[in-house]
Amino acid sequence: MADRFPRLPPSGIKVIVVGAGFAGLAAAIECDRKGHSVTLLEKVDDMDEITRIGDIISFDPNGSVAFERWPGVVDAMEAIARQTTWLDLYHHEGKFVTRQSFAHEKAWGRRINGHRGQLHNIIYKHAVARGIDIRLGQRVEDYFETDDPPQAGVILSTGERLSGDIVIAAEGVRSRGRKIVLGFDENPKSSGYAVYRAWYPADRIIDNPKIRHLVANGDTHQGFIGPDIHFLASSIKNGTEVNWVFTHIDDGNIEESWQFPGKPEEALTYLGGWCDVVHELVKSTPPGRLIDHKLVYRDPLPTFVSPRARIVLIGDSAHPFLPTSIQGASQSIEDGVVLASCLELSGRADIPRATRAYEKLRYDRVHRAQAQGPKTRERWHKADWSKVWKNPEMIHLPRETWLLNFDAEKDAYDRYEEVVAASKTSEAKL
Ligand SMILES: Cc1cc2nc3c(=O)[nH]c(=O)nc-3n(C[C@H](O)[C@H](O)[C@H](O)COP(=O)(O)OP(=O)(O)OC[C@H]3O[C@@H](n4cnc5c(N)ncnc54)[C@H](O)[C@@H]3O)c2cc1C
Structure with a gap:
């Protein structure tokens, strides 16, 4: 097992992850890779219930770069993914307009488009094979964090309380973790x-x-x-x-x-x-x-991190995406990668430093990616056809290198010290 799934030496950090969607699974797997000890709580009893559901979902190179580090995952995904390197675009009355090629993006990594449930199942099975402590049928009702002892935890629907060094709330658009992070209930x-x-x-x-x-x-x-x-x-x-x-x-x-x-x-x-x-x-x-x-x-949240900085929002809990951004799933993977890396760099002694660095590393990037959704929608829905017929590339999907040719783990390692130092400077000024 150890050879098959290499991991860093134990960090002593006890992580609770809530929700086994793409964000929660990515966070759990990445924390396991980095030697943190993980408990993953998922409300459904039987993962077949959610791995059956859904339709097309897309991972761009910035998401799939993480899968390359999870032995066997990316090959299993490619075997069931769509095998195209282009998108043919037509006017709604049927006339062909333009072919957009993605072939050159191969240099950035893999694009994986496939059935959401089937791709999810591959990742879930990988998490199981790694031996991660996954507890199904566990519905989290509430969250808490304390200074003494410094810890965070969850309350399950059974009344059971579980605690650790950090809780990662990855329960999707209807996240209950948002309340403790924001201090108020917020509706979509x-x-x-x-x-x-x-x-x-x-x-x-x-x-x-x-x-x-x-x-x-x-x-x-x-x-x-x-x-x-x-x-x-x-x-x-x-x-x-x-x-x-x-x-x-x-x-x-x-x-x-x-x-x-x-x-x-x-x-x-x-x-x-x-x-x-x-x-x-x-x-x-x-x-x-x-x-x-x-x-x-949802409008961008003011923060992803709770007041004592031990409860963190990731994935759709933190930032739901419109489908036209084609980035919701990839950004949820990036979140897990960055958070696990920050915990590795902070160590158990300073979890708040890790969570605040995670927020700094993610906040601008994820909201810039989110803003692509409405932009692409307007480009298509409000197309000026007198211009498009002369310049068909106007309706190509934006495929920007800052977004797609990006390795979140490398970025976290490269910029961690810089964002921690920047936080200290701004705290000193207050
Ligand atoms: C069933 C389903 C089907 C989807 N199908 C598509 C699709 O076809 N195409 C597409 O583009 N996007 C789809 N999405 C959305 C897409 O998967 C997400 O936008 C993206 O992957 C980010 O996921 P996430 O992990 O943040 O949240 P989610 O994928 O929503 O995962 C959240 C997880 O948390 C669990 N959970 C929620 N509340 C609790 C609680 N209180 N306690 C414990 N566990 C809890 C949920 O059961 C779920 O497994 C789907 C989402 C779901 C849940």
């Missing part, structure tokens, strides 16, 4: 958008002459751009499975469930005047395979 806002998402076997479309080209020759990836809507479709696993998603304006109530059922006939009402390919993809969706997910938004 509607983003004004919702997203229909579907995933189904390609045999639903292989005999349909209008869309069989999407699956007949292996994997494909295309986007259709129209007023206030973008529709993305891809085929995966050598063209044997299909998924499509489209974002649309929504003024309904806020729902945060991933399991809100959608109906193809309702989805079609948003798509008047759209091309046959889009209509046929929606109409081919089998019963029970469509989700209408309301996108929530």
Whole structure:
């Protein structure tokens, strides 16, 4: 076991992680790699419940660089990921506009696009194989931290209290950890958008002459751009499975469930005047395979760290992303990597120094990444077609090197001392 999963000598730091989504698993695995002792608490009893759910999710090189350090993970992911290095973009009435190639990004690392549940399952299995103490069926109701002794902990729904040197709250958009960090309850806002998402076997479309080209020759990836809507479709696993998603304006109530059922006939009402390919993809969706997910938004939180600096928010708990940023999952991995590295550098004697350094290292970067979401959405939804036809690259996805060609672990090691020194200077001035 020790050879298979190399780890640093024990640091003596006892870490409690709440939530086994991508953020919580990344934090747990990275803490284990760095020799911290981890207990991971997850409210669901059976991980199959969440590793079955979801549809397309994307990891860019800045997220997948971490997977390369987890033996076996990245190869297992690539085996089920979409095998395309481009995105074909069309006008919503069907005319081809431009192909955006991602081939040059190979030098930055791997892009992994696949089924959310299946990719999640690979990481979960890796955490299990490492021997991490994962406790399922443990719902955290509340958090606490004390000065004497200096510790943080959680209260479970059973009333049981668990404590450690630090608690990492990775329970997603409905995080309870946010209350102790902010000092007040904070509710999500509607983003004004919702997203229909579907995933189904390609045999639903292989005999349909209008869309069989999407699956007949292996994997494909295309986007259709129209007023206030973008529709993305891809085929995966050598063209044997299909998924499509489209974002649309929504003024309904806020729902945060991933399991809100959608109906193809309702989805079609948003798509008047759209091309046959889009209509046929929606109409081919089998019963029970469509989700209408309301996108929530939160303004940037003032901090990710609790008053005594022993409870920390990561992933969607700290910063929910819109899908058009294509960074929610990658940023949640970066969070775990950076926090585990800061704990390694601070040691057990100064956990608050580690958590404050984590916040400094992450805060600007993650909010800059978050801001890409609305920017891309506007680029597509409000496209000025008289200009786009002359300069099709205007609607390419922004793929910026500062964001994608980035190793969060290296950055944490390089800048840790600098951000700690900067914090001391600003504290001295107060
Ligand atoms: C079921 C599901 C399906 C999703 N599908 C997609 C998708 O198809 N495409 C996409 O782009 N994004 C999807 N997302 C969102 C995406 O996974 C996240 O935005 C991103 O990966 C960051 O994840 P996170 O770990 O911060 O939060 P999450 O992925 O939300 O994980 C939070 C975890 O914490 C657990 N938890 C919550 N409250 C408690 C508590 N009180 N005590 C203990 N455990 C708790 C939850 O059960 C969950 O496992 C999905 C999220 C979920 C939960």
